[in-house]
Structure formats: C-alpha cells, structure tokens
Amino acid sequence: xxxxxxxxxxxxxxxxxxxxxxxxxxxxxxxxxxxxxxxEIIQKVEPDLGYIHRSIEKMCERDSYQQIVHLTDRxxxxxxxxNNEAVCLVVENALELEVPERVKVIRTIIGELTxxxxxxxxxxxxxxxxxxxxxxxYGFRDRELINDIFEETCGARxxxxxxxxxxxxxxxxxxxxxxxxxxxxxxxxxxxxxxxxLTENIIFQKRTKGIGILTKEDAISFGASGPVxxxxxxxxxxxxxxxxxxxxxxxxNEALRTEGDTFARYKVRIQELxxxxxxxxxxxxxxxxxxxxxxxxxxxxxxxxxxxxKVETARGELGVYVISTGTKSPYRxxxxxxxxxxxxxxxxxxxxxxxxxxxxxxxxxxxxxxDIDR
Amino acid sequence: xxxxxxxxxxxxxxxxxxxxxxxxITENSDVEDGSEEQPEAQxxxxxSLLEFIEEGSQFLNVLVQPEQFYALMSQLKTNEETCxxxxxxxxxxxxxxxxxxxxxxxxxxxRHIIVVKVKTExxxxxxxxxxxxxxxxxxFHEREVFDFFGIKFNNHPNLKRLFLTEDWVxxxxxxxxxxxxxxxxx
Numbered sequence: 001x002x003x004x005x006x007x008x009x010x011x012x013x014x015x016x017x018x019x020x021x022x023x024x025x026x027x028x029x030x031x032x033x034x035x036x037x038x039x040e041i042i043q044k045v046e047p048d049l050g051y052i053h054r055s056i057e058k059m060c061e062r063d064s065y066q067q068i069v070h071l072t073d074r075x076x077x078x079x080x081x082x083n084n085e086a087v088c089l090v091v092e093n094a095l096e097l098e099v100p101e102r103v104k105v106i107r108t109i110i111g112e113l114t115x116x117x118x119x120x121x122x123x124x125x126x127x128x129x130x131x132x133x134x135x136x137x138y139g140f141r142d143r144e145l146i147n148d149i150f151e152e153t154c155g156a157r158x159x160x161x162x163x164x165x166x167x168x169x170x171x172x173x174x175x176x177x178x179x180x181x182x183x184x185x186x187x188x189x190x191x192x193x194x195x196x197x198l199t200e201n202i203i204f205q206k207r208t209k210g211i212g213i214l215t216k217e218d219a220i221s222f223g224a225s226g227p228v229x230x231x232x233x234x235x236x237x238x239x240x241x242x243x244x245x246x247x248x249x250x251x252x253n254e255a256l257r258t259e260g261d262t263f264a265r266y267k268v269r270i271q272e273l274x275x276x277x278x279x280x281x282x283x284x285x286x287x288x289x290x291x292x293x294x295x296x297x298x299x300x301x302x303x304x305x306x307x308x309x310k311v312e313t314a315r316g317e318l319g320v321y322v323i324s325t326g327t328k329s330p331y332r333x334x335x336x337x338x339x340x341x342x343x344x345x346x347x348x349x350x351x352x353x354x355x356x357x358x359x360x361x362x363x364x365x366x367x368x369x370x371d372i373d374r
Numbered sequence: 375x376x377x378x379x380x381x382x383x384x385x386x387x388x389x390x391x392x393x394x395x396x397x398x399i400t401e402n403s404d405v406e407d408g409s410e411e412q413p414e415a416q417x418x419x420x421x422s423l424l425e426f427i428e429e430g431s432q433f434l435n436v437l438v439q440p441e442q443f444y445a446l447m448s449q450l451k452t453n454e455e456t457c458x459x460x461x462x463x464x465x466x467x468x469x470x471x472x473x474x475x476x477x478x479x480x481x482x483x484x485r486h487i488i489v490v491k492v493k494t495e496x497x498x499x500x501x502x503x504x505x506x507x508x509x510x511x512x513x514f515h516e517r518e519v520f521d522f523f524g525i526k527f528n529n530h531p532n533l534k535r536l537f538l539t540e541d542w543v544x545x546x547x548x549x550x551x552x553x554x555x556x557x558x559x560x
Binding site: 050218225241317321332334336373 | 538
C-alpha cells in the first residue's frame with residue numbers, strides 16, 4: 001500500500017459527470033441519464049426526459065373518448081390492450097354502462113396474454129442486458145406466437161385498439177380459443193427452460209443478487225407499483241385490490257418476494273408468467289356466449305364529474321383520472337403511468353453501485369420510455 | 375374506513391375553524407411584512423378551512439386552503455387512523471380562474487382512498503407547498519406539474535423543467551396556452 005502513495009499524490013480523485021443515453025442500448029429507448037460518478041461508483045442518477053414527449057394529455061382535451069383510446073396504445077406499447085381497457089372502463093363506469101360478460105372475459109384473457117408477451121420481451125432483454133444474448137431469441141420466439149394470435153383477432157400485433165367504449169371492436173376470431181390453448185401447452189414447457197437457461201445461471205445470479213435493494217417503505221413512498229414494488233414485499237396488485245373486468249372470477253396468487261433486489265424483481269416476473277397463464281387457462285374454456293359490444297351514442301358525453309380508474313399493466317398501476325364538464329372531450333385527463341413513478345426511484349437504488357449494476361437495475365425496473373414521456 | 379368516518383377524523387384535527395383562523399391571521403400578520411398581496415379580509419370570508427365534497431366523484435374529496443395544506447398532508451400520512459402512505463396520483467389542473475393540484479392518496483394498511491385538492495388564484499406567480507418530504511414520489515410529479523402548469527412548489531429540492539427544455543416559453547397544459555404552429559384546434 002505504501003508504494004501507491006506516489007500515485008495518490010499525482011492523481012487526485014474527483015467525481016465527474018457522464019451521459020448515458022439517449023442512444024444507449026440499455027436504456028431501451030430515448031432516455032438520457034446524467035450520471036455523477038466517482039471512478040465507477042455511481043453517486044447520482046439524474047434522468048433527462050422529454051425526447052419523445054407528445055403531450056398526450058393535452059391532445060386528449062380536444063379529442064373524443066373513442067379517439068383517446070387510440071392514443072393510449074402509444075404510451076406503454078407493450079401493455080397496449082390494458083391501456084385501452086383502462087380508458088374504456090372509465091368511460092363505461094361514468095356512463096353506468098354494463099358490458100356483457102363475454103366482453104369482460106375476453107378483455108381479461110387478452111390482457112393477461114399481453115402481460116405474458118410483455119414479460120417475454122422483458123425476459124429476453126433482461127438476459128441481453130447482463131450479457132446473455134441467447135435469451136433474446138428465446139423470448140422473442142414465444143412472444144411471436146402471442147402476437148400472431150393478436151394479429152388474427154385484432155388485426156394488429158402491437159398497438160391493438162381492440163377495445164372500444166362499450167365492448168370490443170370485433171368478436172374473436174374462430175381460431176382464437178384453439179390457438180390460445182395451443183400456446184398455453186407450448187409455453188408451459190418453455191418457462192422451465194427459461195429457468196434453466198438464465199435463472200439458475202451462476203453468472204446471472206452474481207450479477208443480480210443483492211444489487212439495487214429497495215425496501216418496502218421506500219417502495220411505497222416512491223409510489224412504486226407492479227413487479228418492482230412486489231419484489232420488496234409490498235402487496236399492491238390492482239387485480240387483487242380493485243378487480244376489474246373478469247378478474248374477480250379467477251383465482252391467482254399475487255407474486256410476492258421480500259428481498260427487494262434485482263434478482264427478486266426478476267423472480268416476481270417469472271412467477272407472474274405462471275399466474276397469468278393460469279388466469280388465461282381458467283377463462284379460455286368458459287367464454288360466455290353473447291354480444292361483443294353494447295351500443296353507445298356516436299358522440300359520448302360523460303356526465304359532469306370526476307372519474308378515476310386504475311388497472312394493472314405489465315409494469316404496474318396505470319391510473320386514468322378524468323375531469324368532465326359534460327362535453328364530448330374531457331376537461332382534463334391525467335395518466336398516472338407506472339413507469340414514471342418507478343423511474344423516480346432509480347437514483348435511490350442505484351446509488352453506491354457500479355455502472356454495470358445500473359444496467360441490471362434498469363432492466364428489472366422494465367422502463368418503457370413512451371410510458372414515461374406521455 | 376368509510377368516508378363519513380374519515381371526514382369525522384379529519385375534521386377533528388381542525389376542531390374550531392374560527393379559532394384556528396383567528397390565530398392564523400395573527401400569526402401571519404406577525405410574519406408578513408406587507409409583501410403578501412392577499413388582504414386579510416379575504417381570509418375571514420372563508421366560512422371554513424376544509425370543504426368536504428362527495429358529489430361527482432367516487433372518492434371523498436377534501437378542498438383545503440393553501441395555508442393549511444401542508445399541515446393536513448403530513449397529518450394524513452402520519453396519523454395512525456388515516457395512514458395515507460401511498461400517493462398514487464398527483465395532477466395539476468387548470469380550473470379556468472384557479473390553478474391547483476389534485477392528490478390521490480391511498481392507505482396501504484387500511485385500503486381507503488381520499489382526494490385532496492388545493493387551489494390558488496394567483497396565475498402570475500402560483501405558489502404551493504411541496505410534499506416531497508412526505509412522499510418521495512412527489513418530487514418527480516411536482517416537477518411535471520411545474521413544467522406544464524408553472525406552479526412553484528416551496529421547499530422542493532430540485533424544481534426545474536422535467537420534460538420541456540429550460541428555454542420553453544409558457545406552460546402548455548394551461549387552458550390559455552397558445553401555440554399557433556403546433557396546436558391543432560378543432
């Protein structure tokens with residue numbers, strides 16, 4: 001150690017700032033993080049947002065409610081169907097419109113398939129971010145099957161626009177039930193493969209265990225939701241506490257862990273794959289017969305008042321807050337997006353870690369930038 | 375907890391609005407050096423400091439005056455009976471004449487929800503208290519509100535624009551914002 005003193009004299013250590021993003025592959029979109037680092041130790045992470053802000057909330061103030069549904073696809077594009085559902089639910093609740101059971105069940109099935117598809121993509125990218133490129137192809141292989149089902153029924157693979165206020169745009173394709181069942185059987189054999197390939201990988205475990213620990217108190221205070229919060233032992237599943245559509249008819253366990261580290265967030269999402277699969281399995285044989293849509297007025301006017309609807313997207317709690325003055329457009333519409341709140345805790349849990357850890361943490365927070373930059 | 379019970383508890387924190395008001399005015403007049411524009415007479419017009427509204431919303435709404443706002447919020451969080459520890463939505467609203475902020479709070483223990491509203495009439499220099507130190511999530515959300523509505527939050531650690539650039543003129547989500555090039559008016 002004494003030999004190093006000469007080096008210490010000539011070089012002094014001081015914190016400096018570097019930019020991570022907006023074109024960094026690990027930020028999964030146009031997110032710029034301004035890192036204050038001392039050597040490789042992170043002292044502060046400051047997100048610089050707004051690269052793809054489209055001001056959806058302002059656009060909503062001049063659009064009709066049917067048009068707003070289309071804008072929500074472009075927020076969290078990996079949970080597009082659940083976003084659509086949130087706006088439809090808020091309109092239906094405000095109009096006190098009872099949608100048929102068939103609609104509720106189909107919405108829940110497609111919502112859970114969306115969650116599986118989103119988690120598949122996340123799993124692939126999670127592996128890629130920590131240096132295991134193979135997972136990307138495995139994740140995308142299985143996700144393709146879900147997207148094919150969506151394409152057949154909804155006509156689109158990603159931004160589906162399948163929900164409309166009052167029900168669904170079209171009835172399901174005749175092949176839908178058959179293909180979903182085929183997918184369930186296929187995917188049940190694949191999740192154990194995921195575990196073998198990545199979860200049990202010792203290098204992966206060393207990269208993730210004990211990294212980026214978030215305590216339960218902080219998770220609540222930062223407004224965390226979804227798998228990020230549940231990995232810290234904070235039970236917050238909207239599907240359990242404020243069930244919507246057909247979620248009150250199914251039984252499932254809320255994926256909960258208490259460690260709060262990166263590995264726990266990973267494990268929660270893997271368990272959610274099983275739970276979502278089980279929800280789809282419970283409903284797919286019991287889709288009630290009936291209409292796929294209730295007729296609404298061509299121009300929807302919500303009664304004067306305030307409405308709030310929360311749903312559980314693949315990333316956490318999405319809230320839609322509508323203030324209506326009785327006209328065809330909302331007076332004010334606010335989207336409480338899960339990604340925005342989850343991003344705010346990034347600096348807190350990345351502090352004291354290395355840049356490599358930050359990449360692993362960001363992968364498990366599962367940021368979708370258009371969701372943050374609404 | 376039911377809305378009635380919540381209303382009862384919250385009202386009990388401010389037992390005698392008249393007594394509170396008198397003490398508050400005398401306090402303020404001690405501190406104020408005349409720079410505050412708001413005349414004292416206007417304060418005494420307000421019949422009560424808290425206004426409970428249940429109509430037109432699925433939750434219990436509380437409208438609070440800016441002076442009492444921070445005290446109410448910290449009480450809502452720390453009181454064991456209410457324990458609103460989860461601030462799940464913080465929205466800026468332009469009500470035409472007033473600017474304000476709406477806070478949606480939930481208790482993760484009791485699972486009840488309340489909506490707190492605070493308004494200010496000052497559109498030139500709107501100023502409200504920050505709740506960053508009560509709920510960490512408010513830091514980003516308040517920056518968003520500052521960015522789009524221009525509401526300044528006292529005691530905010532890092533109040534600057536979040537989405538827009540520093541040199542952006544105006545606050546886009548206000549109702550009187552004009553942008554002839556980029557905004558399509560139907």
